Structure formats: C-alpha cells, structure tokens
C-alpha cells in the first residue's frame with residue numbers, strides 16, 4: 001500500500017508504450033480503472049514483477065538508465081523516506097502518560113513542558129545524555145546487527161528535588177516517546193507485571209520511580225532475613241507493599257529482572273526503562289548492573305552551571321554582578337536545583353531579577369550557617385560518645401560491665 005502510493009509520484013502516463021519508452025526508471029500507467037507499474041533498468045523491462053518479452057523490449061527501450069538508480073529509489077531511499085516519515089509522525093503525535101491501576105493501564109495526554117534546554121545540570125553531562133539518547137533512538141539497525149533487543153536502561157539517582165522526574169519528562173519530549181509510569185506496589189504478582197509490560201507500545205519510556213521504596217532489596221534486609229532459603233534469596237523477595245495494604249504485592253526481583261532482561265526482546269520496538277532512586281546504595285547490585293541499567297546518572301546539588309540555566313529560564317539573566325557571590329556560596333553549601341528555582345521564581349510583577357538573586361543569596365547563607373551548626377553539633381555528639389566509652393572502659397564495675 002505504502003509502496004503504491006510512493007510509486008504514484010513517478011510520472012503517470014496514458015499508455016504502456018509511453019511508460020516503456022520513457023527514460024524514467026519507473027512509471028505508472030493508469031488504464032481501465034487500474035494502475036500498472038513499469039520498471040526500466042536499462043537492460044530489461046519489467047511490468048512490475050513480470051519480465052516483458054524480448055521483442056517488445058528491443059522495440060520499446062529507447063534510452064538506457066542505470067540499474068543503480070532504480071535500486072536506490074526502490075530500496076535504500078524508499079526505506080529511508082518511510083523511516084523518516086515514521087519518525088516525524090512519532091514526533092508530531094500527542095504523547096501519552098500511562099499509569100497503572102493494578103493490572104490496567106489508563107492514560108492522559110502528556111503535556112509536560114520540560115526540555116533539556118530548561119534542565120539545570122552540568123552542560124557536558126547533559127550533552128552526553130542527549131547524544132546517548134539520539135544514538136539509541138536511531139539504533140535499530142545496530143541493535144539488529146548485534147542481536148540485542150532495542151532497549152536501554154537508565155538509573156537516575158540523587159537527593160529529592162534534583163530533577164530526576166524533570167529529566168524523564170525532558171527525555172520523553174526530546175525523543176517524542178510515551179511514558180508508562182509503573183507503580184510496582186499496585187501490581188499483584190509477576191504474571192500481572194508481565195501482562196502490563198507486554199502491553200506497552202514501542203517508542204516509550206517505562207518508568208519505575210523510587211525503586212528502593214517499591215522493593216525489599218536492601219543489603220540490610222537481606223542480612224536480617226535468615227529464616228529460610230527463599231528469604232535469603234533477594235530475587236524471590238516480594239515488592240514492598242503500600243503501608244497498611246492487606247493485598248501485598250507478590251512481584252519479585254527475579255520477576256522484574258526477567259522482564260528487564262528477556263521479555264522486551266519479544267515485544268519488538270525501542271523502549272527505555274528508567275529507574276529513579278534517592279538511595280542508590282540500597283539497591284541490589286543485580287538490578288542495576290550494566291546491561292540492565294546501562295547508564296547511571298547522578299543528579300546532584302545545584303552547581304554554578306546549573307544555576308546559570310535556572311537564572312536564564314526564570315529571570316532572563318545571562319550574567320549579573322551578584323553571580324560571583326552566588327558561585328562562591330554554591331561551592332560552600334548544598335542546595336537542590338528545586339530550592340534554587342524556588343528562590344529565583346519571580347514574586348512580583350514586573351519581575352525583580354536582582355531581588356530574586358538577593359533572596360537566593362540569603363537562602364544560601366542561611367543553608368550554610370545551618371550546615372555549619374549541624375556539623376558542630378555532630379562533632380560534639382561524637383566527642384561525647386567517645387568520652388562515655390572511655391569512662392565505661394575505666395570503670396567497668398561501676399558501670400555494671402563485670
């Protein structure tokens with residue numbers, strides 16, 4: 001069907017003879033309500049698929065065309081046009097945000113305005129991510145050639161408010177993909193998980209946010225559970241159920257790993273899977289090893305480069321004399337991009353950029369003082385503990401330790 005519509009862009013002429021004597025490599029003849037297609041490769045004539053008789057060829061072929069042209073048009077070029085067409089269609093369609101209610105997906109139109117341009121982070125790191133995503137999204141032939149499923153795993157980690165969710169939205173907008181926001185604790189068991197995942201479409205990002213809160217996977221829990229063999233096998237541990245929920249999820253780590261590793265291969269199409277966590281150290285290494293989560297991206301406290309992106313977004317400021325003060329404070333204290341953004345948010349109309357910068361400086365100075373006070377109290381606490389244990393060692397009888 002697609003091929004026919006493409007062929008009709010070749011000259012449509014009245015008679016077969018005209019088509020065959022035409023120097024064009026291909027032509028369409030409309031006659032008797034139907035359309036016939038002809039190829040003229042310079043050596044042979046074909047009525048689409050069928051070779052014409054030698055006598056007709058010799059009388060009808062007047063001009064030679066090269067075989068290369070026709071193959072280029074009907075082969076690589078046509079494939080390229082179709083591929084580009086599909087990509088444009090994907091980019092222009094309304095994107096969807098799916099969420100699961102148990103075993104059912106429901107969706108709304110996804111209209112998050114985040115983009116890589118507005119995402120505040122180190123520009124070098126940002127460009128690396130953009131390049132990686134671009135390579136992935138154009139990598140169908142590559143993945144076919146190396147015999148791997150066309151998928152890629154991203155682990156985004158860092159403190160709350162550093163832009164993990166914002167980055168997922170920026171990725172979806174950049175690639176033109178749908179998002180499937182998978183709430184694992186609402187999934188009953190591995191079978192239900194499999195069904196949900198098979199239903200996801202290609203060109204999508206499957207997101208599991210706060211994965212450490214969804215699963216019983218921490219090293220501590222592994223050590224604590226020694227009752228039986230199954231309890232010691234993290235792969236068989238169930239997801240953490242929502243608090244006070246009688247219907248505990250029976251999805252296991254192995255169920256999730258099977259999906260990440262295997263099932264996508266059968267689904268076809270390109271998919272990204274993204275896990276987010278505030279506590280990367282709590283995750284089972286099996287879950288995040290390379291090959292499963294191919295890229296580990298840390299989103300961290302706001303640096304000066306990230307601040308400049310926010311100042312441009314929020315205040316249209318490229319530079320200002322207060323920037324140097326802010327640079328120094330950002331080096332001395334830790335503030336999330338979310339908190340920096342909140343201080344830069346104009347609170348008057350018209351906006352007062354200098355007032356916003358001063359408000360940020362005030363907040364950074366407060367954060368610095370609080371951090372110093374916290375450090376001091378922790379040091380005092382440490383010294384006190386040390387002193388107590390020294391006293392205990394010196395007076396074992398008095399302390400009841402004999």
Ligand SMILES: Nc1ncnc2c1ncn2[C@@H]1O[C@H](COP(=O)(O)OP(=O)(O)OP(=O)(O)O)[C@@H](O)[C@H]1O
Pocket residue numbers: 118119120121158159160161162163164165166167278299337338339341
């Ligand atoms: N790197 C960033 N660039 C631009 N805006 C950011 C960034 N980080 C945070 N923000 C702002 O802060 C808000 C909260 O950020 P976001 O939800 O993406 O953080 P998060 O890391 O996913 O937090 P959590 O771990 O709590 O889910 C966003 O709506 C956005 O406005």
